Amino acid sequence: MTCYVRPRATTQMDETRMTTPCSQTSLAEAYVGGELDDDAQARFEEHYFECDACFEAVQRLQDLQQVLAAERATSLPAFALPEGRASGPARPASAPPADTRPASVKPVRRLPVWAMAAAASLVAVAAVWSARTLLRPAEAPAIATQGGAGRAGSIPGGLESPPPPPVVRPDPWLALAVVTPPVYAPLPTRSATAATARAFEAAMTEYTAANYARAALSLTDVAVRAPDDARVQFFLGVSRLLAGDTGGATAPLQRAVALKVLPYSDEAHFYLAKAALAAHDRSRAEAELQRAVAAGAGPEGEAARLLVALETLPR
C-alpha cells in the first residue's frame, strides 16, 4: 500500500506531517455515494480510519455534498415560483439566508419534558395512516381543459389540499402536463429523527398551502438528510413539478421509484409521465403512463386518458 499510515511508534505531536497519495483514494467517491458493497465498504472504512489521504477525500466529498445541496436549495425560488406566486422572492431580501445545511450535530439532544409530552400527544392524535388511501391524488381536471383545474379533493378527517395552480397553457403538450397536487396527510414515522420529521412537516405545511417552490426548497434539504425516505423523495419531485422545475422533478421521482416503497414507487410513475409531457418527451411519457396504468397510479383513469390524448398530438 502506498498510502501514508500513521506510525505507531511515535508519541510526538506532529503538526507538519504530510500525507502522500494513496491508491485507495479513488474509492472515496463510491464510498460516499453508497456504491460499495458491504465488504468493500467495511474494508475502506478500516482503511481510512488510519489513512489521512483517504479520510481527507471522504471528508471533502461529504462537505461538497452539503455545500452543493444547500446551494441548490437556496437557488430554487428564483426560478421556480409557480404562476401567480412569482411577484417576489420566496424570502424577503432582508431576511438572513436560510440555513439549508443538513442539521448539524446538536450537542444537547434531549427534548425538554414538556416537548416530549407534546410530541407524544401529537403522535397519539395523529390519524392512522393508510398509505394507499391517503396518497390519493385529488380529482384531476379534464385533460387539456385549459384553466379548468378542478378543486382538489379532501380526505375525511384529514387535510384538505389547496386548489391546483390555475395554469393556462396554449401548448397542447403542456395542457396534458398540468399537475393536480396529490393530497398529503401526515404520517407519523418512527424511523425519522425528530429534527428531520419536523423539517418534513414544515415543508409539507408549505405544500398544503400551495407554496410549492418553498416546499421544494425545504424538501431538498430534508432529502439530503433522509435520501432513502421514499415519501420525501416523492413529495420533493411533485413539489418541483408543481413549482415549474420539471427538470429537477425527475431525479427524486426516479429515486422514489427505485426505493420500491408503496404507494410512492407506483404513484411516482404518473408524475414522471407529467414531467416527460412537460418536456415534450413522447416516448418517456408513454412508458411512464403505461407503468402508471398498470399500477393504477394517478387519479382514477387519468393515466389511460392521457395515453389516448397523447396519441392525438402530432408526432
Place this chain on the structure above:
Amino acid sequence: MAWRRPYTAGVMVHDDPADLGPLVTRIERGDATAEAALLAALAPRVRAMLLARTRDADLAGDLTQDTLIAVLRAARAGQVRDGAAIRSFALGVARNLLANHRRASFGRNAEPLDERVVAAIEQDEHERREREALLRRALAGLSETDRQILLLTLVENLKPAAIASRMGVSAEAARTRKTRALRRVKDELDDLLRPAAGDHSDG
C-alpha cells in the same frame, strides 16, 4: 486545543497525535487533557463513517456522540486492550451502535452527555463550517456546467449515463468532466490555502 487548519494545500494537517495509544493510557490514569485530545482525533472520522452509512446528518451526529461516550467510558475503565488500535475500536463501536439503532423499534438509548464529548463535537462542527466556507469559495471558480455535474453526481446520485442524457453529452464526456471538476475543486482549494501556508501557528 490547537488551532487546526480546515484543509492544507494538497494535504491535510492534523494536530492529533500520530499514535493515540499513549492517550488511552493517560485517560486510564485520569488525564482530562488526553480525553479531549482523543475525542478530537476520533470525532471527524466517526462522524464521516456514520454519515456515509446513514446519509442522515442528524442521526450521524447523535450516533457520533454515543460512540464517543462509549469509547471514553471504555478507555477510562481500562477496557481498551490495544490502545494503539483505538481508531479500529471506535469504528467497531460505531458500527455496533448503528446496528443496534437499526434493530431497535423505537430508536436508540439516549446516553447522558459528557461535556468533553460535547466540546469535541462542537469543535468538529466548527471545523466543518470552516471547510464548507472554503469549499463555497472554491466552487465559485467552477463553471456552471461543472457545478451542475457535481450536483447531479454528489447530491442527486446520478450515474454518468444519466447525467449525460440530462446534459446532452456522452457518458464518457460526463465522466471526464466530473473527474475534472473534482480535480478543479481540489486545485481551487489548494490555491485558496497556499498564501496562508506559512503562517500556521497553534492557538
